[in-house]
Amino acid sequence: MSAPQIPNLNTLRRGGGGSRGRLRGRGGGPQTGNQDQVVQGTDNDAGVSRLSAVRLGYLDDPYAPVLTQPGAETRRLPIINRGTYVRTTVIDTLIRRFLDGMPATSRKQVISLGAGTDTRIFRLLSSASHPPVQNLVYHEIDFAVNTAAKIKFIRASPLLQRALGADVAISAAGDALHSPAYHIHPLDLRSLKKGGKKEGEGVPDGDATTSAPALREVDPTLPTLVISECCLVYLAPGDAADVVGYLTETLFGGSGEAPPSPLGLILYEPIRPDDAFGRTMVSNLATRGIQLPTLHKYATLEAQRRRLQEHGFYGGQAAADVDFLWERWVDEAEKERVAGLEMLDEMEEWRLLARHYCVAWGWREGTTGGQTTDAFDGWRDMEGQKDG
Amino acid sequence: MSDLDRAIAQLRACRLIPETQVRELCYKARELLIEEGNVVCVDAPVTICGDIHGQFHDLMELFRVGGDVPDTNYLFMGDFVDRGFYSLESFLLLLCLKVRYPDRITLIRGNHESRQITTVYGFYDECIRKYGSANVWRYCCEVFDYLALGAVVLGASSELEPSGPSPMVNNATQSTMAMENGGLETEVLNSRGEVTMNTYRGRQRSSSDPNPPSLRAPGTGASGNGAASTASRTGAILCVHGGLSPLIDTVDKIRLIDRKQEVPHEGAMCDLLWSDPDEIDGWGLSPRGAGFLFGGDIVKQFNYKNDLSLVARAHQLVMEGYKEMFDGGIVTVWSAPNYCYRCGNVAAILELGEDTSAGGTVARSNGDYARSNGLTGNKAGVRSPGRRYRVFEAAAQDTRGMPAKKPVADYFL
Numbered sequence: 001m002s003a004p005q006i007p008n009l010n011t012l013r014r015g016g017g018g019s020r021g022r023l024r025g026r027g028g029g030p031q032t033g034n035q036d037q038v039v040q041g042t043d044n045d046a047g048v049s050r051l052s053a054v055r056l057g058y059l060d061d062p063y064a065p066v067l068t069q070p071g072a073e074t075r076r077l078p079i080i081n082r083g084t085y086v087r088t089t090v091i092d093t094l095i096r097r098f099l100d101g102m103p104a105t106s107r108k109q110v111i112s113l114g115a116g117t118d119t120r121i122f123r124l125l126s127s128a129s130h131p132p133v134q135n136l137v138y139h140e141i142d143f144a145v146n147t148a149a150k151i152k153f154i155r156a157s158p159l160l161q162r163a164l165g166a167d168v169a170i171s172a173a174g175d176a177l178h179s180p181a182y183h184i185h186p187l188d189l190r191s192l193k194k195g196g197k198k199e200g201e202g203v204p205d206g207d208a209t210t211s212a213p214a215l216r217e218v219d220p221t222l223p224t225l226v227i228s229e230c231c232l233v234y235l236a237p238g239d240a241a242d243v244v245g246y247l248t249e250t251l252f253g254g255s256g257e258a259p260p261s262p263l264g265l266i267l268y269e270p271i272r273p274d275d276a277f278g279r280t281m282v283s284n285l286a287t288r289g290i291q292l293p294t295l296h297k298y299a300t301l302e303a304q305r306r307r308l309q310e311h312g313f314y315g316g317q318a319a320a321d322v323d324f325l326w327e328r329w330v331d332e333a334e335k336e337r338v339a340g341l342e343m344l345d346e347m348e349e350w351r352l353l354a355r356h357y358c359v360a361w362g363w364r365e366g367t368t369g370g371q372t373t374d375a376f377d378g379w380r381d382m383e384g385q386k387d388g
Numbered sequence: 389m390s391d392l393d394r395a396i397a398q399l400r401a402c403r404l405i406p407e408t409q410v411r412e413l414c415y416k417a418r419e420l421l422i423e424e425g426n427v428v429c430v431d432a433p434v435t436i437c438g439d440i441h442g443q444f445h446d447l448m449e450l451f452r453v454g455g456d457v458p459d460t461n462y463l464f465m466g467d468f469v470d471r472g473f474y475s476l477e478s479f480l481l482l483l484c485l486k487v488r489y490p491d492r493i494t495l496i497r498g499n500h501e502s503r504q505i506t507t508v509y510g511f512y513d514e515c516i517r518k519y520g521s522a523n524v525w526r527y528c529c530e531v532f533d534y535l536a537l538g539a540v541v542l543g544a545s546s547e548l549e550p551s552g553p554s555p556m557v558n559n560a561t562q563s564t565m566a567m568e569n570g571g572l573e574t575e576v577l578n579s580r581g582e583v584t585m586n587t588y589r590g591r592q593r594s595s596s597d598p599n600p601p602s603l604r605a606p607g608t609g610a611s612g613n614g615a616a617s618t619a620s621r622t623g624a625i626l627c628v629h630g631g632l633s634p635l636i637d638t639v640d641k642i643r644l645i646d647r648k649q650e651v652p653h654e655g656a657m658c659d660l661l662w663s664d665p666d667e668i669d670g671w672g673l674s675p676r677g678a679g680f681l682f683g684g685d686i687v688k689q690f691n692y693k694n695d696l697s698l699v700a701r702a703h704q705l706v707m708e709g710y711k712e713m714f715d716g717g718i719v720t721v722w723s724a725p726n727y728c729y730r731c732g733n734v735a736a737i738l739e740l741g742e743d744t745s746a747g748g749t750v751a752r753s754n755g756d757y758a759r760s761n762g763l764t765g766n767k768a769g770v771r772s773p774g775r776r777y778r779v780f781e782a783a784a785q786d787t788r789g790m791p792a793k794k795p796v797a798d799y800f801l
Contacts, residue, residue: 042801049800078508080798087800230801270800276707276732284730284797343677345470345500345509347664348705352731357800 038289039234043116049084052076057341058085063119066157078342079350086326090359097378098225107135109222114231115140122163144186148175183217194245223262223375233269237297244311262366262375271358301388308362317362318384323354392488399481414527416487421534426647428536432544434461436738438702438721442472445783446725453579453780454737457485458492465702466498466629470509497535498629499661502651533648541625545743547571548774579780623697623770630703632682633659639694684714697772709736709779726782730797739776
């Protein structure tokens with residue numbers, strides 16, 4: 001019954017080099033040389049998704065509009081908005097649990113890797129919905145291109161400046177910012193190597209441009225939460241392990257008499273690259289020049305938990321995909337509110353997408369101020385997914 | 389070459405037709421559709437297709453795999469627009485074909501053929517982008533309001549003529565046994581026309597069956613007497629986009645709906661376009677926020693009461709392209725491969741053959757059969773149709789003569 005006069009498009013592929021042809025069609029397309037630029041560009045994509053979710057009422061975030069590229073605003077599809085909602089609220093919950101688990105008077109620290117234009121610090125410092133967090137030191141690390149862009153936004157926005165308060169110092173190059181509670185460090189994460197020198201001792205590779213002051217004010221004795229929200233996945237597996245190893249062993253590994261401080265890690269990453277959806281995701285992102293080098297290494301929830309274990313987060317390791325987190329972490333009333341914002345036309349598509357992203361979290365106990373504390377006690381009853 | 393044929397040729401090349409022509413086309417289509425009932429009657433043979441969602445190049449692949457219009461008789465179960473980047477080209481082509489060959493193509497309404505949904509899921513934006521105003525979107529939405537809500541396929545054969553070379557994956561034991569027991573019931577073919585799976589109907593008939601399969605060679609016309617054709621005949625097949633409704637217990641009740649309106653948020657019309665079958669008992673709330681979930685018992689009762697052998701529906705992404713549930717009482721057909729350029733799924737179309745055993749006559753019962761003659765005792769004789777699924781993959785988009793623009797799917801980055 002087939003119609004021979006209709007050409008089979010699949011047999012007409014140009015020389016079999018599908019991806020090459022595609023790139024040519026896009027006017028050159030990204031090359032390996034500007035891989036970093038492509039990764040830096042992913043922040044804008046995430047920012048647009050965040051603003052879309054905010055505009056439609058999924059998230060309450062007054063800082064989203066002023067931290068998104070002007071003119072880039074686009075309404076995302078409902079499944080993307082819901083995914084952005086789950087990702088944001090779940091990480092918020094874990095951070096809140098960490099912050100609220102300790103007395104307001106004791107100092108604590110958050111380090112956000114590849115933070116880009118993330119609005120989280122401004123939300124934490126504002127008094128809109130929660131009492132503003134006391135005694136928090138918040139660090140963001142990203143490429144200088146991205147930190148400079150963020151600092152430009154801050155300079156242009158009284159709203160952001162009000163949240164930060166007085167006493168803000170910006171570097172001459174405009175890519176580093178320091179204030180009592182908030183630091184922006186322009187740094188290529190790949191320069192952080194396990195066994196490399198600590199903050200204040202000079203650079204791991206002796207590279208003067210990313211010298212130690214870049215991580216100044218990071219206090220290796222404080223209970224610290226590290227966040228990688230779609231960040232480490234862009235690094236080569238060795239580099240990604242080095243970054244975490246640098247944090248767990250070199251920076252927060254204790255020194256001499258001082259035992260290691262309490263440390264937690266939250267990862268938000270794609271998973272399951274080997275099924276039909278996953279393969280399509282990998283190839284679609286590749287045509288945009290986006291590589292996910294660690295995706296195959298940490299392809300499952302189990303692999304993510306093992307990764308946390310191997311990095312010494314012996315206090316606990318857990319992971320769950322976004323589908324599970326939507327089902328189990330979002331209460332019924334909130335689910336109803338969110339589901340009422342936009343109608344999801346295709347549940348199976350949502351589940352497919354949501355099962356390909358996960359949040360993994362792990363922690364270790366440690367000593368701070370001479371006392372052993374379990375700063376991550378609040379994470380113990382956060383439900384992870386048992387299998388997968 | 390008429391204007392219509394020119395428009396068809398142009399749209400087949402994925403080039404849009406002028407706005408004035410769209411207006412005229414939509415006017416003609418409405419004139420045509422207004423004459424159709426809520427439930428269109430379609431005679432087998434027919435090829436049933438699920439969601440298209442603006443994936444124009446995949447629609448071309450569908451026609452390549454399933455045959456061209458008018459050579460093949462098509463029934464599309466809605467969701468022509470939204471999500472994909474070529475909703476206009478896809479829908480306008482289907483509409484042109486409908487106007488040109490009204491008896492060879494049937495279009496029924498999906499939940500995306502709605503003003504409200506198209507403003508969220510892309511078709512509205514596409515119209516603005518490609519025509520510079522909302523006029524074309526408005527013309528199309530007026531056509532949506534006139535699309536039928538369902539179709540009933542009559543005269544489908546219970547057994548398939550073998551289609552080609554033997555299965556690549558041969559479940560040998562089953563085939564040999566089945567050959568003795570009954571005819572070919574289900575066959576799955578890939579896009580090259582190679583059989584990848586088949587199943588044969590097991591011996592299920594009672595000893596009182598007057599026509600053992602060996603005596604019922606299709607095409608002989610031997611089973612022309614009333615009793616025989618009753619016992620072996622295939623029940624009608626109801627096609628809807630979504631599924632059943634707690635407000636609809638007979639096909640006739642679908643006929644009573646005033647359909648010429650925007651898809652409502654609730655009620656029978658909404659349910660037909662939004663509901664999903666699920667592994668539950670009875671009815672359940674739909675996570676989509678519209679329509680209901682319905683279980684196998686509901687399907688069984690509905691099919692029995694309406695003398696149907698199968699409900700064919702679309703609406704839900706199925707990675708394998710099609711999915712039968714509830715002992716084959718309902719099937720989901722999904723015709724958008726690699727949905728949204730992201731999901732990695734294959735697509736399928738369902739071919740139902742023509743029953744030639746009754747000399748080509750079709751009992752125009754379409755659901756009223758049992759009630760009209762009271763022969764409820766014969767219901768055991770209603771057999772499911774032979775089903776041939778053609779499974780196909782997404783078309784390459786970067787081929788000669790096709791737009792090279794690669795659609796970008798969203799991910800979390």
